[in-house]
Amino acid sequence: xxxxxxxxxxxxxxxxxxxxxxxxxxxxxxxxxxxxxxxxxxxxxxxxxxxxxxxxxxxxxxxxxxxxxxxxxxxxxxxxxxxxxxxxxxxxxxxxxxxxxxxxxxxxxxxxxxxxxxxxxxxxxxxxxxxxxxxxxxxxxxxxxxxxxxxxxxxxxxxxxxxxxxxxxxxxxxxxxxxxxxxxxxxxxxxxxxxxxxxxxxxxxxxxxxxxxxxxxxxxxxxxxxxxxxxxxxxxxxxxxxxxxxxxxxxxxxxxxxxxxxxxxxxxxxxxxxxxxxxxxxxxxxxxxxxxxxxxxxxxxxxxxxxxxxxxxxxxxxxxxxxxxxxxxxxxxxxxxxxxxxxxxxxxx
Ligand code: GLV
Ligand code: MG
Numbered sequence: 001x002x003x004x005x006x007x008x009x010x011x012x013x014x015x016x017x018x019x020x021x022x023x024x025x026x027x028x029x030x031x032x033x034x035x036x037x038x039x040x041x042x043x044x045x046x047x048x049x050x051x052x053x054x055x056x057x058x059x060x061x062x063x064x065x066x067x068x069x070x071x072x073x074x075x076x077x078x079x080x081x082x083x084x085x086x087x088x089x090x091x092x093x094x095x096x097x098x099x100x101x102x103x104x105x106x107x108x109x110x111x112x113x114x115x116x117x118x119x120x121x122x123x124x125x126x127x128x129x130x131x132x133x134x135x136x137x138x139x140x141x142x143x144x145x146x147x148x149x150x151x152x153x154x155x156x157x158x159x160x161x162x163x164x165x166x167x168x169x170x171x172x173x174x175x176x177x178x179x180x181x182x183x184x185x186x187x188x189x190x191x192x193x194x195x196x197x198x199x200x201x202x203x204x205x206x207x208x209x210x211x212x213x214x215x216x217x218x219x220x221x222x223x224x225x226x227x228x229x230x231x232x233x234x235x236x237x238x239x240x241x242x243x244x245x246x247x248x249x250x251x252x253x254x255x256x257x258x259x260x261x262x263x264x265x266x267x268x269x270x271x272x273x274x275x276x277x278x279x280x281x282x283x284x285x286x287x288x289x290x291x292x293x294x295x296x297x298x299x300x301x302x303x304x305x306x307x308x309x310x311x312x313x314x315x316x317x318x319x320x321x322x323x324x325x326x327x328x329x330x331x332x333x334x335x336x337x338x339x340x341x342x343x344x345x346x347x348x349x
Pocket of ligand 1: 063162164187188189190191192203204257258
């Protein structure tokens with residue numbers, strides 16, 4: 001499925017050649033998808049106060065929840081959803097998502113059957129881990145359709161895939177287009193690193209060993225000194241760029257994933273900003289301290305929006321070229337500015 005899209009369409013579901021969307025992908029992109037473990041009583045207790053402070057609250061049932069706690073997490077999520085006002089369901093300030101267990105695990109069938117039956121009217125998005133190809137999305141899509149029909153739900157639950165296997169990366173286009181339920185994709189850097197047999201031990205972020213080295217500094221007599229500067233490169237550039245292209249082509253949202261070093265807000269912000277500049281709309285947050293970073297980084301800056309509005313005004317009917325502050329602006333730079341202005345308006349709305 002392909003289709004020419006203007007930047008103004010970027011945050012809308014793609015219509016050309018695609019099956020009709022079951023419902024609009026939420027017009028307001030979620031900057032922070034905040035993870036909590038519903039089997040952890042301390043974390044669960046904080047959920048009600050977080051409604052309105054974050055775009056998405058996600059009850060995690062998969063990795064990071066111990067095998068012995070899988071049932072407690074599933075039932076904890078049902079309880080939290082029932083007990084928390086204004087959480088999920090398409091209206092209200094905070095969406096409710098869940099990350100179900102992997103499709104080859106013994107828990108996933110119960111995850112889906114229980115959650116759709118018990119809290120399907122509140123559940124906005126199901127995040128599916130370790131997606132390998134379109135067949136995984138088809139399976140979840142059909143199962144959701146049956147469960148929604150049985151529960152009498154009229155509002156379909158959307159699907160978000162985590163890109164965390166080499167095979168998933170290779171099949172990225174078919175995954176994005178596998179169902180009109182597709183809401184977006186997240187990078188899963190920890191599992192992806194393992195699946196690719198990368199030699200890292202981190203959850204997201206850069207690596208001090210993955211560098212660009214400058215030529216040695218020379219003395220005035222052209223003698224080599226031992227000084228060499230290095231710059232850390234971004235391990236995730238290739239995958240994020242692929243994700244952004246596949247998502248843009250299918251009119252769904254690309255997200256960064258987890259950044260595990262909670263003690264390093266600077267590196268966290270750098271990773272999030274790179275992802276934002278490349279086209280991602282948001283990220284996961286694993287600790288409350290990352291929510292502010294995500295909300296700030298994934299919102300266009302006041303200066304950028306001001307500049308974008310000036311270009312839009314200067315370009316009149318949107319064709320031709322004008323000079324602004326010594327720079328040439330034309331139809332194509334206008335389109336970039338419209339992306340920025342539209343995002344600012346969606347976030348303000
Ligand atoms: C997330 O699930 C990851 O594997 O990074
Ligand atoms: Mg993972």
